[in-house]
Amino acid sequence: MSEVKTQPADSVVARPAENRAAWPLGLAGVVLLIVGSFLSWSYDRKILGDLSIVGNPGGLQRLTIIGAVLSLILLLAVKGPLTTKIGPWLDSALGLRAFGIGLTLYMVLILVAIGTESDGLINVDPGAYISLAGAILLLVGSRLLPLPQLNDLSKARVAGWAEILAIAVTMAAILFGAAYALGLTDAWSFIICLAFFATVVVVMFRTGTLSWFGHVAQRHKKVLTLAAFVVAFFFPFTQNGSDANMSIATQVLIFAATAMGLNIVVGLAGLLDLGYIAFLGSGAYVAAMLSESAFATINWHPPFPIVVLLGACTAATLGLIIGSPTLRVSGDYLAIVTLGFGEIFRLTMFNLDGTNGPLLTNGPNGIPGIPELQIGGFNFGDPHTIAGIELGRFSNYYFLLLLLIGFVILVFSRLNDSRIGRGWVAIREDEKAAEAMGVNVFGLKILAFAIGAFLAGLAGTIKAHQDVAVSPDQYIFLESAFLLAAIVLGGMGTIAGVLLGATILKLLPEKLRFFSEYRLLMFGLLLVLMMRFRPEGLVASRRRQLEFHEEDEELAVAIESELVEEAR
Structure with missing residues (x-):
């Protein structure tokens, strides 16, 4: 050394x-x-x-x-x-x-x-x-x-x-x-x-x-x-075949992949979306309706790669539909509109029951009995033994979701480092100034909504098979709030921060069930303390550190020296 x-x-x-x-x-x-x-x-x-x-x-x-x-x-x-x-x-x-x-x-x-x-x-x-x-x-x-x-x-x-x-x-x-x-x-x-x-x-x-x-x-x-x-x-391989822990791990990865898509909308473009869980739900419902479940309402069962693309494109289309008329507003007004969209999606899934509307979702009963995902000859529901360690169905879905996370991170990092990413950041910092400098504000906003929804739809198609059932009650406002909290807690606009925030927000409530109804109270207090002592997030970007600590001259000098060192 x-x-x-x-x-x-x-x-x-x-x-x-x-x-x-x-x-x-x-x-x-x-x-x-x-x-x-x-x-x-x-x-x-x-x-x-x-x-x-x-x-x-x-x-x-x-x-x-x-x-x-x-x-x-x-x-x-x-x-x-x-x-x-x-x-x-x-x-x-x-x-x-x-x-x-x-x-x-x-x-x-x-x-x-x-x-x-x-x-x-x-x-x-x-x-x-x-x-x-x-x-x-x-x-x-x-x-x-x-x-x-x-x-x-x-x-x-x-x-x-x-x-x-x-x-x-x-x-x-x-x-x-x-x-x-x-x-x-x-x-x-x-x-x-x-x-x-x-x-x-x-x-x-x-x-x-x-x-x-x-x-x-x-x-x-x-x-x-x-x-x-x-x-x-x-x-x-460290869980000794424990399905309980691997079930939590798969839920964490689904939550993290969805939060990463929302990070494009909120973290980069600065658009406050309170109904983002609807895009995850749309992908899940597409996968459920096209599955071979006895309760599926569409008599067409394409291979899963096609289902993935259909679910993601459906979510992206919904993003375009909700984004086109509403992105003319911003701030609190945009938050209210997206909140309404999330509730409209949930209620629509209730009404597509064959009585109040077309028979697509079976209404409040949802679509249960979704079969295990099968790609080629590999059935994700069957346990497999590798190196003497048995890996159950949740481990199989975990590896698939790990590939999904890798793809989502690749998309996010490429966009963040591109001209489009710089345009989003400019819109987030000052929309009027960005528009005056020639940035296509409306087009980039629509693109952020569409890409974020697309990534959420991808996660939703896998979630439907992993959960074996979908129902409207899975996609309530509280889930959207948790996704947004994961981004704020971890660090807006960062990759490691959002992954860390999603892990904490999904893991702690599961492991603290011992405290019953008090666990959410404890969790809320933790978030309050976090926002008080580190509002920029656990893994904050340099820009947000300076935004929240403008009076810290030493921090500004340190960050400037880091940037100079990296430039060399």
Whole structure:
């Protein structure tokens, strides 16, 4: 590995006076965290995946050990053999503070979970209290450490192969972390696991590691994209044939593909669409009506590739129909019109029952009994065994949807980098100025609606076979609101942001069913906090970062330097 390029030693601000008790307290906290994790945490074996065995840590205890080891690395970077190697360019003190707070909250959540799922805190064994004491000591020790101003890790450069290795290790960690989290059937275990992962992300942000990885990802976009698809491809092989988790994964991919189409309309062109779920529904209904279901209303059953094109073109045609008369308005008026279109579509599907209109959709009964998708001799409903691992029907649909996601991402990225994409961005920023500069505003708006609807129709044709049935109740306004929330949460106009937002919005409600009616309340509070502290989204584009943080001069300078560096 080549040497890391940092600022000269004279440019590093001198360290403030250090409290002598800080480092010993932090080290003692790490030791107690590890020792406590090898002891029993709960008297009841049925709680949190059996944490009652001494000497054999359970899943949550292993996460605690991982957190303690990472904290030890940061401690050694503050004062120890790693001080001269990574200390000058890694903000270890801030990372330790984040670990101290995060691990303390993590242990408190574990105590609350044990007390809630059993007869109270009397079922908490000493090991949990020892680990809690270690987390508190780590927190106190980290608070006593000085916070010098160090070099910017985002500008650090290492050998190209080392950056690629960092991408591979990160993606592998994401794969195994996701597999472990989805494998947790207990809601409390899932929440505690998410708390740990959130702590690690905050630590990466505070130390500058996340910023550095962002720069690495920019320099190796193709490698990152390939690694992401490899991780996604191997995900079904980590589920041990679990249909429950793979069912959630397929729903996430359908939701993400649809959100990516809406991202063209909202994220690039800036057109607020509150009825977008209708385009997904139109593709699903076309596939259902042309299927070999006993309840299908059209006596024509073409091959699935033709069905896909028909469903997508039908959705695009609806986009043109609704867009032509309504895109003359904008802002709140456009939102109201698209909201009305979504409700009109749902009610129309109710009325096409042979009584109030032509017999096409069977009205509120929908079209059930849709057969499994079959392309050539491959039946997606049959399980298959690869490398000794059984892959069920949901895994088959997952791989097909993965190809769809790849196609949607390719379309979005090409359009975003094209002249059309620049025209959409100009319309989003200032429609009047764009029109004055010769941009065909109305034509580009119509094109955005048509392409976004086309992509949603593609996803809908696969969704009909995967769900085995379609009905009007599946395409209500709440689904459109969730699609829009995924884009805002993840980051408008970005690919990774929308995929992340769609995953969070589809995954969390499914895994938090334990909280029944309160899960949507918790989810709403999460969105409110997100909009308060990071309104630009989890993975924001540079433009939106500046829009929401105009007063941040340092951010503007940093983004400008990034653009100059990429131009070179």
